[in-house]
Amino acid sequence: MAGQHQGIRAEHGSGDWADVDSYLTGVVVHPDAALVAAVEDAAAAGLPPIEVSPGQGKFLMLLARLAGARRILEIGTLGGFSTSWLARGLPADGSMVTCEYVPLHAEVARKNLDRAGVGHLVDIRVGAALDTLPGLEGSEPFDLVFIDADKESNPAYLEWAIRLSRPGTVIVLDNVVRYGGVLDPDGDSAIQGTRAALELMGSHPRLESTALQTVGAKGWDGFALAIVT
Numbered sequence: 225m226a227g228q229h230q231g232i233r234a235e236h237g238s239g240d241w242a243d244v245d246s247y248l249t250g251v252v253v254h255p256d257a258a259l260v261a262a263v264e265d266a267a268a269a270g271l272p273p274i275e276v277s278p279g280q281g282k283f284l285m286l287l288a289r290l291a292g293a294r295r296i297l298e299i300g301t302l303g304g305f306s307t308s309w310l311a312r313g314l315p316a317d318g319s320m321v322t323c324e325y326v327p328l329h330a331e332v333a334r335k336n337l338d339r340a341g342v343g344h345l346v347d348i349r350v351g352a353a354l355d356t357l358p359g360l361e362g363s364e365p366f367d368l369v370f371i372d373a374d375k376e377s378n379p380a381y382l383e384w385a386i387r388l389s390r391p392g393t394v395i396v397l398d399n400v401v402r403y404g405g406v407l408d409p410d411g412d413s414a415i416q417g418t419r420a421a422l423e424l425m426g427s428h429p430r431l432e433s434t435a436l437q438t439v440g441a442k443g444w445d446g447f448a449l450a451i452v453t
């Protein structure tokens with residue numbers, strides 16, 4: 225599939241997606257040494273390289289600032305790369321909860337968050353998110369929710385995001401295009417979960433939503449964005 229898309233890129237003369245991402249990251253995004261080290265250390269610890277790109281991470285940081293977020297919820301921490309960007313979008317007295325299933329991922333994330341200077345703002349809840357999210361009831365609302373864990377649970381995570389929201393809460397659902405796989409109604413469980421969540425985003429009476437495709441170092445993918453009304 226990647227080869228096919230390489231051909232499409234060349235035909236349109238758009239250059240190499242990853243090279244353009246590198247260029248944009250160097251010229252515009254400027255991740256600091258702690259953020260660069262976060263990705264390197266996650267890889268060295270054997271974590272899969274499935275974190276957001278630097279440009280996407282900074283987009284999340286800016287979104288947090290645009291939303292004036294004081295409390296952020298993330299589902300899917302990995303090594304804490306997106307967590308670090310999001311936490312840097314918080315004010316000094318803000319806070320963030322991030323849910324992660326794998327203890328090793330949480331351990332790597334804790335070190336990365338401390339090095340990024342935001343560890344004191346972030347509470348990592350280790351366990352299956354569907355088990356840890358109910359523990360957040362009573363401490364809502366969150367101003368921004370980033371959903372980026374096991375895709376089959378996306379509809380349930382979206383329901384939790386709404387339950388823990390207030391009018392104006394921003395919800396971001398990652399990886400919704402999956403190299404076009406989202407078009408396949410008979411796709412795997414990740415595609416089924418993503419399609420169901422997108423349908424919910426498009427039909428839920430309390431959500432105003434959109435979805436955008438992206439290309440870059442992470443290939444052809446996209447995200448959906450909603451605001452709770």
Ligand SMILES: C[S@@+](CC[C@H](N)C(=O)[O-])C[C@H]1O[C@@H](n2cnc3c(N)ncnc32)[C@H](O)[C@@H]1O
Nearest residue numbers: 275276300302305306324325352353372373374
């Ligand atoms: C795509 S990665 C997250 C990437 C991260 N948001 C970033 O961009 O830096 C997905 C993470 O979700 C975690 N995960 C998978 N199933 C989970 C579950 N049921 N509950 C919580 N976390 C889960 C995985 O272990 C993995 O670390």
